[in-house]
Amino acid sequence: MSDSRLEQGLGYQFRDRALLQTALTHRSHSSPHNERLEFLGDAILNAVIAHRLFERFPLLPEGDLSRLRAHLVRQDSLHQQALALSLGNFLRLGDGEQRSGGQQRPSILADTLEALFGALWLDAGFAAAAEVITRLYEGMLNQLVPGQGTKDAKTRLQEYLQGRRLALPQYALAGTEGEAHAQQFTVACVIDILHVRTEGCGGSRRAAEQMAAERALETLDKS
Incomplete structure (x- = not known):
């Protein structure tokens, strides 16, 4: 798949194509690979999210801000963003990693997204990187509620339904892929009374x- 599809998802077109290729290259494929860019991107992501939280919650103490940031920059959150971009389709992996399902592995996808943030900063500066990160994270930022932001999605969905005296969602395994040591699971979340059905995938x-x-929460938020 052409890298231009990824750039459309990011809302940014790279001037230095070599930077983009390096960001998408796993160490199992070749060198230069994306680990140094990942290091840079991790710092940029933390800075951007910290700034957005600082602006959004002017009265929130440092400890609460730190917990909200940790929630947003953890692997699970990065993995969700990477899946939304179909990032696995653009990875450059070694044959062994490809065969073992590396293109769907949460840790690889999360690390690659951070590498992209680092490449963005080198290609166009902090403001451009911050704009892309803010756009990608807008949905998650809008859902944050101080004191609740660190609760996981299942807990928040349960509380949403209980608050409206509705039945709890049902979770059902919809499929598995990959070798036994690197399986990917697909699970459906069904809320019959609201006619909502969503799917998620992950390494567990x-x-x-x-x-x-x-x-499901995103769907309910839009309804």
């Missing part, structure tokens, strides 16, 4: 359930 059933719940 629990991670897949969390993603399905997050997508």
